[in-house]
Amino acid sequence: MTAIGAPSVAVGAISAGMAVDPTGRFAYFVNLAGDRVLAFDVDANTGALSSMAVSSVETGGSPYGIAVDPTGRFAYVANTGDGTVSAYNIDATSGALSPMTIPTVTAGSGARDIAVDPSGRFAYVLNQGDRTVMAYSINPVSGVLTPLAATPPATGGGPFSITVDPKGRFAYVANLDSHNVSAYTLNASTGVPTPAVTPTISTGNRPASVAIDASGKFAYVADNTDGKVSIYTIDAASGVLNPQAAPTVTAGQAPNRIALSR
Structure with missing residues (x-):
């Protein structure tokens, strides 16, 4: 990776989660301190970010975690402070976010992260x-x-974080304090998650996130305290x-998130 012409943009104090829409045209950053989501256009040629006309909601x-559905029509934000999820429509042309007709739903205590399955x-x-x-x-509409x-x-x-595999079969939660990953099977019809036959897998110290390759065969865990990435094969x-x-492979100091190219 090399720095692009405009190597950074301001996203406010304590930036938390981020998401890019499936077309790669829009990027959204959660500003935890300001209780907002900041919205940017992505330049198709350079990758540079520029604030949208409607720059935030x-x-x-x-707020902490954010997810965009695979159709690119909806976005969801998990709000740690009040245990809710904020839901938004995404304008197909501008990428601007606007609250849905039912703008929030109740989650559990300390709602921290959210993931959408690949079927949407x-x-x-x-x-x-x-x-x-x-x-x-x-709701598909x-x-x-x-x-x-x-x-x-x-x-x-x-x-700390949740990930759904690209085929929608399994979900994984990185558990900082118990130094493991929780694994779940997802019912293809109902969507209900249940603990996998081996419900937890040991990792390095304080795993923060799980990333899965596009084939669904391999998983990578960022071990925050060890400064390593743990590598696994996934039983199909x-x-x-x-x-x-x-x-394992060595990473930098205190790795927190990991992402894979497609």
């Missing part, structure tokens, strides 16, 4: 306060979230993570 209290039918919210994963159905009736499964200690039937023969 309000969120709930202390379900969303999963990680609640750090009560250590659960809540599941929602997504309005984008409105409706909680699923199933009991939310538990996570490990200090859950169970979703269980198995350490590779060379299980």
Whole structure:
């Protein structure tokens, strides 16, 4: 990677999650301190960011995680401070965010992160306060979230982020305090998450995030305190993570997030 012409843009104090729409035209940054999402256009040639005409929208209290659905029509923000999810429509031309007709839904205590499955039918919210994963159905027309009736499964200690695999079969939660990853199978029809046959996998110290390659065969975990990335193969039937023969690589100091090229 090399720095582009405009190597940085201001996103306010304590920038948390970020997301790019599926077309690569729009980028959204969560500003935790200001309870807002900042919106940018992405230059198709240079990758440079520039503020949209409608440059930001309000969120709930202390927003953190953000996800854009695979159609690029809807965006969702998990609000840690008030245990809610803010829901937005994305303008197809401008990329501007506007609150949905039902602008917020209730999540659990300390709603920290959110992921949308690749079919765009379900969303999963990680609640750090009560250590659960809540599941929602997504209305295909309005984008409105409706909680699923199933009991939310538990996570490990200090859950920090949630990831759904590219095929929509499994979900993974990185648990900072228990030094492991929680694994779940996702029901293809109902979207309900249940603990995998091996529900937790040991990692390095304080894992912060999980990334999965496009084939769904490999998982990478950023171990925050170790300064390493742990590498796993994914069992196609169970979703269980198995350490590779060379299980780790060295990263920089305190890696927090990891992303893969497509």
